[in-house]
Amino acid sequence: MNCQEGLEDVIELVKEHEEEIDCVLCTGDIAQDASLNAYNRFAAHISELETKQLWIPGNHDIIASMEQALSNKKDALEKTLRLGNWAIIMLNSCVEGHIYGMLSEQELEFLKAELEVMRYEDRHVLIAIHHNPVPVNAEWLQNHSLQNTQDFFDIIDEYQNIKAVLFGHIHQDFKISRKKVLMLGSPSTSIQFHPEHDYFSLDRENPGYRWLSLHGDGTLGTGVRRVVGKKYKLDVSSKGY
Template identity: 30%
Template sequence: MRLIQITDCHLLADPEARSRKGFPLRQLQAVLESAKSLRPDILLVSGDISQDETPASYRHAAAAFSSLDCPWFWLPGNHDHPRLMVEQHEIHNEVDLGQWRLLMLDSRLSGQAHGELGQAQLQALALRLEDDDRPTLLAMHHPPLEIGSAWMDAIGLGDREALWQTLAAYAQVRAIFCGHIHQAFAKQYGEVAVYGCPATTDQFLAGSASFAIDEASRPGFRVIDLEGETLTTWVERIDI
């Protein structure tokens, strides 16, 4: 089973619009074309699909994601408008991966850059984990731990301690995949691995105390291979 994770597309209604350092839709299309050669079984899109929260931006996204010959699943980020997303494609909260399962969490907090899962969603997560002990992946937009950038850590997952307290009882959770940080990232929290993903648009400078673009880095995606109970993951970059 092979998953491809992409994130932070930041598309606009105008398909030719620029971001700070490039053209979001062109870069998304180039990332997907590269990912296609790896023959994914599932495409996971971990939020901030849109920059301007317009219906057109989600139409562009849905058309691009559908160009891959595999099912695709998305979740909202802090820049997204869930109702407009659902008009194009359903938002799922779980994906059956055979021997594994993927649970999708909504960390978006309306009107805020930082995220929260909230008590009700954490309680629901615990019930879902009680019901099935297969190896489990979690996906959310906001990172559930500090990444070493002061400005980004201030707008991460606000209730991350409550999340880790919830997960402490469930050894089947193997990894969490997040967006939001616009950079490759990997860190272990106890027995759970946490992975960030390059954006398909601008990259953020790792370790920066304040907002900064990484001028030298390139758009990319994360590959997640599941074989038996083994997880292998790495990042691929594209030339633009």
């Protein structure tokens, strides 16, 4: 489909529904071709929301090009954001040349160190990562998910203050609870993957976004909004993306 059109429509939808936005979390696969042009365009569109934006890379992205596009907006690549009595931690799960995700030793160390700080500061924590750390119903996505999930959960299971893990990559609305921590997937601003099929398959749901409302008592509200009243041209015979 025309991803530019989807992005523009979702941004209009956000403007329509969200009165106050503290931050936009861009959870990766920002540009299919990783071109500087695409990143510049994306940054310009998100900037219309006039709020902070945080980016993490997905398997389609090239970090050097992202950094180049954000040379005047370097804070979009910050890995930790404190908001009220919450902290948002952004993780890089990308492995160059591969679709699947993996958290490097360095990234795991960073996560552990940040969680120690946040526990000391008595903050609730939301973690954002591109690759899904839990299985989804669409079997074909499993080979492409985060591979070293045990390393990840060995760390986060040590902390009681983690409230949610948010991810992109699976292009679908997804929400389960794992040991009292919410695992949240988001729709894409472009194509949607069918949540149940065991082979690559497009869903006819429209593009959308997930909103999150982080409350001072550590609870959070969340939901998905999609563009309504519009039919996008999709290449449903596509065997992949």
